[in-house]
Amino acid sequence: MLKQFYFNQFEYRRPYKAISENKYRTLLFQFLSILTIALGIAYLNWRWRYSLNLDALWFSVPLVVAETLSFISTVMIIINFWSNSDPEKTPPIHYLSEIEDIQNGKDRPIRIDIFIASYNEDVELVRYSIIDAKKAIYPYDDVHIQIHVLDDGRRDGRDPLKENMKKVAEEENVNYLIREHNQGYKAGNLKNALENTNGDLFVILDADTRVFPEFLINTTGYFRKRKVAWVQTPQWFYDTTAPEKLSSIINSKLLISNKKISRLVDFIFGKVEINEDIFGNEPRLFYDVILRKRNFHNAAFCCGAGSIHRREAVMNHAIKSFVQQIKIFESNLSKSKIDINELHNLKKALLLEQELIPFKFHASEDIYTSMMLHADKENRWESIQHSEVECKMLSTQDVDSWIKQHQRYAEGSLDIAFKDNPLLIKGLSLRQKICYFSTIWSYFAPLWILIFLLCPIAFFFSLSLPVKAYSFDFFKYFLPFQIMNTITIAIGCWGISTRRGDQYYISSFWFMLMAIYSVIRGKKVKFNVTPKDKGFAKSTQHILPHIIIIALSITGILYNVYLILWGHHPVISGFAANTFWCLFNITALSIMIRAAYWKPTEVKEQLI
């Protein structure tokens, strides 16, 4: 009998179908994109040259800078979305010669390894992943598929206080791999696995990643193309929060027990549902649009779980990095004045000390390694973002975990920007550079989001406008650009709601700012394992900046209403525009507050 978890109630859920390609939609998107860029340039030209309020440059200049930076994001998104190019699906491979040049070597059926990386997760949760991996089907019996549990938590029974991962692996009849340290975190764990296995292809799964039976059938065929280094499948979170009836929430919050009133509330709000995916975990936009459209640029990067790799590619990269490192050390040694014998000995020691590192030892090892493989001029490795969902995963279940996870992504990506900026990496094509840089650039967004959040507040209390006036000219440049931009992005994300994503894009500004600050300070990026269980504490501290901004905004609006009522308000048009803008900000920020205080129905019932 398997241990029961909260996610068992979501087992019935089925993944989405990938959005089908449509060449006319792509052309329409490209046409609208050209219009958006032209209108954006016209708007910014007018903003910089004619609209600055010279009496309030302290306010006017930051806003126009923020608008310009945001426009750069838009342009990069447009380049990312420019076209679709899903690779052709082919049947699964059987023999090694189908994926590699074996020359005069003896051909044989391929070998596939499935790695399940684990650190401190509940071993019974990992059991679910093992069971599903064992259900993976393949049409050729002689193809050797082996499952390995990569335990980085040393849970082999030596510590009675820890659960026993080894025992679970043995019970499920899969291989168990362990190491005595945690060097390199997940990348180090994978390195250890690659040193102890010999699959031609290997699948990376996290402790909570549960593959569907056809995973291998649907993904191995791509490797017929010799240049394909890895295939990433969409990560689908099947445990996102279900929508709740607004009437039920009102009834429970207000403790309405009267049946008549309860029925009336139900009559008024009965059809309204809220709180669907309250944590904004649904990654469909990312996998089905952003990453998938990068197939066109050969810039889809690996995201770890749910990916399948060609061993030859990562090992080739590891050897090259190894040689490069040795060369650097060697040249440094040669420069120092040491006698030849000692130099020889040091070189020998270096060779022994240096290690082959297939995946970069980094908090964002996936994107970092992807970038390096794409930049390999000699091999010109290619990547594929597979369109259909082939596995399911668990999402973060409270704001605290959500923040930890997203801060790690942000810090990792920003760290890459400062250490190995993709724009400066030799070997990447211009389009690849733009795509990688676009990912990193998105983590700088809180810098301009903060300005957008503070501008209405600055107006309410200073009564100065960031533009000369909200004149006809302002609207004639602003509205066409803004409307066209919205339509273009909607066409680009065809079939996917971006509402929750937009809200979190704004409301995560504070944590992302902290991530920027942390990386600038040179703080080492930690690899925090994302908790996948439910904890409902420590949430209020995270939303303090949100509460302050909302409170200031509301106070500002009330103060301006007071001025209007007493006939002292100098720019009522400014009040109208900023109030509208402010309400939009409040709506976006409120999602984080709602998420922080959200509890699932069963917990609510227990509390009552």
Next chain:
Amino acid sequence: MKKYSFLFKPLFYILSLAFATWLVIKIEEVRPSDFGQTETKTPNSRITKEELLNRKKNLRTLFREFKEGKIDSTQFDNKLTFLLEAPAN
């Protein structure tokens, strides 16, 4: 026709770019008057010097008549309105 299909995309992009440029230029030219608001004309723009002198003379006469009590305030107001709203010749 298939022979020239490779031209389709470049042509499409060039035409899109041309349309975008045209649109931006048109937006630059848009004025409030295009939305039904009438343009305010400065009094000096179309009135000749002779006309201006005539108007001045008429106004002076009107004020004198009012001061001398030849016309009452209602008549003064009506005549003044008539004078100010009279189109330029």
